[in-house]
Amino acid sequence: MKCMRISSLFYELCNKHFPVANKSIDKKFDLQLFAGEKTEDPTAKKQSDAKSKGQVGKSQEINSTFVILSGFLALKVFGGSIYNEIVGYMIYIFSHLDQPVDVESVMHLFLGMLLVLAKTALPIMAVITITGLTINYFQVGIIFSTEAIGFKLEKLNPITGFGRMFSKRSLVELAKSILKILVVGFFIYRYLAKEITQLPKLIYADLNSVLHLTSDLVFTLAFQICGVMFVLAVIDYMYQKWEHLQGLKMSKQDVKDENKQSEGDPQIKGKIKQKQREMAMQRMMQEVPKADVIITNPTHFAVALKYEQGMTAPVIVAKGKDLIAQRIKEIAKEARVVIVENRPLARALYATADIGDVVPQDLYKSVAEVLAYVYRLKNKKLA
Numbered sequence: 107m108k109c110m111r112i113s114s115l116f117y118e119l120c121n122k123h124f125p126v127a128n129k130s131i132d133k134k135f136d137l138q139l140f141a142g143e144k145t146e147d148p149t150a151k152k153q154s155d156a157k158s159k160g161q162v163g164k165s166q167e168i169n170s171t172f173v174i175l176s177g178f179l180a181l182k183v184f185g186g187s188i189y190n191e192i193v194g195y196m197i198y199i200f201s202h203l204d205q206p207v208d209v210e211s212v213m214h215l216f217l218g219m220l221l222v223l224a225k226t227a228l229p230i231m232a233v234i235t236i237t238g239l240t241i242n243y244f245q246v247g248i249i250f251s252t253e254a255i256g257f258k259l260e261k262l263n264p265i266t267g268f269g270r271m272f273s274k275r276s277l278v279e280l281a282k283s284i285l286k287i288l289v290v291g292f293f294i295y296r297y298l299a300k301e302i303t304q305l306p307k308l309i310y311a312d313l314n315s316v317l318h319l320t321s322d323l324v325f326t327l328a329f330q331i332c333g334v335m336f337v338l339a340v341i342d343y344m345y346q347k348w349e350h351l352q353g354l355k356m357s358k359q360d361v362k363d364e365n366k367q368s369e370g371d372p373q374i375k376g377k378i379k380q381k382q383r384e385m386a387m388q389r390m391m392q393e394v395p396k397a398d399v400i401i402t403n404p405t406h407f408a409v410a411l412k413y414e415q416g417m418t419a420p421v422i423v424a425k426g427k428d429l430i431a432q433r434i435k436e437i438a439k440e441a442r443v444v445i446v447e448n449r450p451l452a453r454a455l456y457a458t459a460d461i462g463d464v465v466p467q468d469l470y471k472s473v474a475e476v477l478a479y480v481y482r483l484k485n486k487k488l489a
Contacts, residue, residue, distance in 0.1 A: 146361050148354035156354055162246040163350025167286075167339035169241050175332040176237035180230045182325055188226040189317075195222045245343075275349075286338055293334050297327050387430070390461060393423040394434055395441035399480045401455060404447045408434040409455040411465070413477060419464040420473055425456055444480045451476070 148156075156162070181188075195218060205211055301323055308316050356364075394400075397410035398420075408431035410424035426434050438445055451472045458466050465473050 144355035146356045163347040164245040165343035165346045167342040171335040171339045178328045180233040390424045394437045400438045400445045403452045407452040
């Protein structure tokens with residue numbers, strides 16, 4: 107008591123002489139201030155909901171790198187056939203310059219250009235499209251969501267748009283772009299500085315040699331740049347995944363609310379379980395008057411057995427402990443069901459079998475003796 111009085115007096119003195127400090131202390135140790143802090147990892151449901159809305163952690167750099175790489179690879183593979191198609195069509199055009207210009211010749215020329223374009227461009231476009239779709243699938247899977255492209259009036263708000271321009275994400279993207287330009291630019295400069303001595307050789311070379319040397323320079327430079335971009339893309343992919351998970355972080359209250367929504371309010375679940383237990387108890391008590399015998403402890407346990415012709419063994423139709431056992435015995439007395447006191451058997455039946463189960467084999471003999479006793483009593487009463 108003295109300690110409590112001293113502590114209360116000390117608290118009053120602090121309030122009287124240092125009210126501001128005391129409030130700061132209370133505020134500092136107020137755990138409610140941390141209730142809304144996003145400290146918990148997102149649950150599977152949170153991530154699934156975000157994915158259904160089109161909010162996923164993916165890197166555009168990965169897509170861009172593989173699309174550029176596949177485009178150059180396709181150009182290197184199909185480059186010879188593309189060159190032959192273009193040269194062949196150019197030869198055809200220049201060899202038919204003496205033909206009169208009319209609607210039919212212009213249409214024939216236009217259709218020939220479309221055919222050459224299909225033969226040269228479509229294979230590369232197909233490779234690029236398939237690569238883009240494949241990389242996107244491996245990053246996020248299959249997602250179809252219109253929410254990201256839906257019309258929202260808040261997107262037209264200039265203040266919100268201005269805030270997005272100078273947000274943390276925008277600044278990070280700007281820094282990434284500058285870093286990529288600097289790194290890629292450095293490798294381009296280093297490569298061209300080393301290969302610049304090859305350019306004077308082109309002055310006296312024929313067209314095929316010029317094309318061959320130029321293509322080698324371009325493809326070598328492109329593949330080196332793709333290698334550098336791939337390293338940057340992997341780093342960006344890990345960052346995007348981390349940032350996405352950070353954005354989905356949840357507070358402890360969010361986790362509790364989600365559990366309530368997905369699994370139901372614990373209080374409601376408790377009431378449902380209680381109602382189910384009451385209904386099961388009511389059904390069990392309705393079976394007690396149909397029993398042949400009630401085996402008791404006599405105060406703590408009660409087990410109701412029923413046996414009919416055709417059964418392999420007697421069935422436990424009801425059992426209970428303490429208050430439930432007393433209620434079973436009361437109903438049995440009202441229904442004039444025989445009650446037999448057998449403490450070991452009552453305990454064994456209660457512990458080894460559930461309602462609806464047949465009597466265990468090791469208890470057949472004891473139960474048979476009880477039932478024989480019950481049947482003798484019934485026969486005496488009938489006599």
